[in-house]
Amino acid sequence: MKKKEAYCASWIVPVVSPPMREAALIVEDGVISTIVPAHELPRHAKNLKIYNFPNGVILPAWVNAHTHLELSYFKDETIQAGVFFEWVERLLAVRAQKENPQRVKTAALQQMRRMRQSGTALAGDITNGPLLEPLPDEPLERTVFYEILGFLPERAEAIFEKARQELQARNPHAILTPHAPYSTSPKLLKKIANASARMSIHLAESKSEYAFLTEGSAELTAFLKARKAWPESWQTPGKTPVGYLNDLGLLHGKTLVVHGVQGTDSDLDILKNIGAAVCICARSNDRLNVGLPPIQKYLEKGIPLCIGTDSLASNVSLDLNDEIYYLWKRFNQALHPVTLVRMATLNGARALGREGEFGSLEVGKKAAFNVFDFDHAIKEEPESAVVSRKWRRLRCF
Secondary structure, three states, X not given: OOOEEEEXXXXXXXXXXXXXXXXXXXXXXXXXXXXXXHHHHHHHOOOOEEEEEEEEEEEEOEEEEEEOHHHHHHHHOOOOOXXXXXXXXHHHHHHHHHOOHHXXXXXXXXXXXXXXXXXEEEEEEEEOOOOOOOOOOOOOEXXXXXXXXXXXXXXXXXXXXXXXXXXXXXXXXXXXXXXXXOOEOHHHHHHHHHXXXXXXXXXXXXXXXXXXXXXXXXXXXXXXXXXXXXXXXXXXXXXXXXXXXXXXXXXXXXXEEEEOOOOOHHHHHHXXXXXXXXXXXXXXXXXXXXXXXXXHHHHHHOOOEEEOOOOOOOOOOOOHHHHHHHHHHHXXXXXXXXXXXXXXXXXXXXXXXXXXXXXXXXXXXXXXEEEEEOOOOOOOOHHHHHHOOOOOEEEEO
């Protein structure tokens, strides 16, 4: 016999349709079977277990579209924020000295459990290898991006081939993806683009990156030379990061642009025309002093936005409620609560290619949802009450 349950609340927010007042979400064997007004529930009552949340708001589970779970052990490390590439140097130094497989896995699982308890059911997780394979009993689902980099063109073939073999041996479902345009040679970028229908790339994050591609940057050049990763044949393309990747053919409707802080109106037109999504990691951007993304301009252009926390090396938590609340406070005039909820749910699922399972409350999708309990009945827009953290308790299903 199928396991059949009903979750009744004062509000249900499907995301793809208007909120429903006094409604019930019916689930059969972990899959959403229907949503009905509460007064119609007796028609479905046979073999039905009912859960009531009289002051509750039911929303789809959150989607964290960009994080680095393998850096979760940085919760116990202090990396001073400040100038972006000084922070990168410190990050690399800590990884070289203190990263080990057991530490990575233990910290990652701990953070996954915290993420699930705070309402996230799906994450777009970037790994350089330590978390390429699924861990035992992962408490949330991951779309795994296997990130490779290498700025020396003569090494592109070897780097790519090694990564391709690793992918096949350890996790064929993972997605090969590049790190950033300042760390991945044009030759390697093109090879990855030809191999991956979908990708996620750090783009237009810092002013140094922007200057490196538009006019040349002494800071970034020195950084690459110090790491013996500087090709003497490199010529500054004289293009913005977005323009540069677009000319290389890496930007398309299945490209997830992460950060997108630095850009021009022409860059936004490119992203709009190709249908790329942008992942906003605002708390990380703020902490690393790279600026904040032009969210209002993105919205005006109709560019789909989603939300990521980035890692604990550049953020204080991977709790998407914290990220949502920060955005609500910082961009209150530009971001309507309904838009913010969509960014944290359906837009993230679409950016990861998982909208058939997550991101909205629809028939046939996984029953991954959050119940936000309030002390009193919600008299305002339910999305507004949730993003402004007026709720008392969160339960995750």
